[in-house]
Amino acid sequence: xxxxxxxxxxxxxxxxxxxxxxxxxxxxxxxxxxxxxxxxxxxxxxxxxxxxxxxxxxxxxxxxxxxxxxxxxxxxxxxxxxxxxxxxxxxxxxxxxxxxxxxxxxxxxxxxxxxxxxxxxxxxxxxxxxxxxxxxxxxxxxxxxxxxxxx
Numbered sequence: 219x220x221x222x223x224x225x226x227x228x229x230x231x232x233x234x235x236x237x238x239x240x241x242x243x244x245x246x247x248x249x250x251x252x253x254x255x256x257x258x259x260x261x262x263x264x265x266x267x268x269x270x271x272x273x274x275x276x277x278x279x280x281x282x283x284x285x286x287x288x289x290x291x292x293x294x295x296x297x298x299x300x301x302x303x304x305x306x307x308x309x310x311x312x313x314x315x316x317x318x319x320x321x322x323x324x325x326x327x328x329x330x331x332x333x334x335x336x337x338x339x340x341x342x343x344x345x346x347x348x349x350x351x352x353x354x355x356x357x358x359x360x361x362x363x364x365x366x367x368x369x
Contacts, residue, residue, distance in 0.1 A: 229255075234302035237295045238262040241353055246299045249366065254303040256362040258316070260354065261291035264298070269356055283357045285323040289330040292358050305364040307334075310342040314361040320348030323357060 229250035237246055240257060247256045262269055270291045271284025297307050317323050324346065335341035342362075352359050 232299065232303040234299045236264055236302070237298040238264050238267055247303045249303055252366050254300065254305050254309075254364040254366055256296065256299050256303075256360075256364070258359045258361050259292060259295050259299060260352065260356045260359045261288035261295065262354070262356070263291065264295070269354070272355060280355045283355075285317075285319075285326050285357055286330055288356060288358050289327050292360055293330070293334055296360055296362055300362075300364055303364070303366070305366050308340075309364040309367060310362055311365050312343045312363040313345075315344060315346040316349050316352065316359045316361070317346060318349060318351055318357045320346070324348075327358065 229248045231245035232247035234246045240246060244257050247254050271287030272280055273282040275281050300306060
């Protein structure tokens with residue numbers, strides 16, 4: 219049996235006006251039943267698309283980044299998308315973290331995570347992956363799933 223590719227995706231697409239626009243042709247999130255699936259969210263600043271903590275040389279080449287600043291901003295962006303989709307920070311159930319420099323950044327990233335999720339018993343599940351690069355000059359991206367609160 220051949221799958222029909224023109225059928226619309228199930229679930230409502232979510233666009234968060236308080237988060238930076240996606241860098242591609244996809245929604246910030248999609249609601250399916252009781253779940254909210256977030257697209258990859260990075261640390262760009264809403265409105266300007268500036269990346270906090272990035273340092274560039276005179277030629278415009280990225281030479282350094284501040285993972286703490288980027289982590290705080292990516293968390294703020296995730297929170298904005300969650301709220302646009304009807305969820306809260308506490309509704310996160312699964313987070314996949316992509317770091318472009320695991321050896322350098324994991325410890326500082328993990329410290330910020332512990333500030334936002336001080337009790338591991340109430341923290342979402344988490345997987346952290348070290349990757350070579352992301353589509354823009356960011357050092358972190360999060361892919362999240364949240365459970366929507368009952369109506």
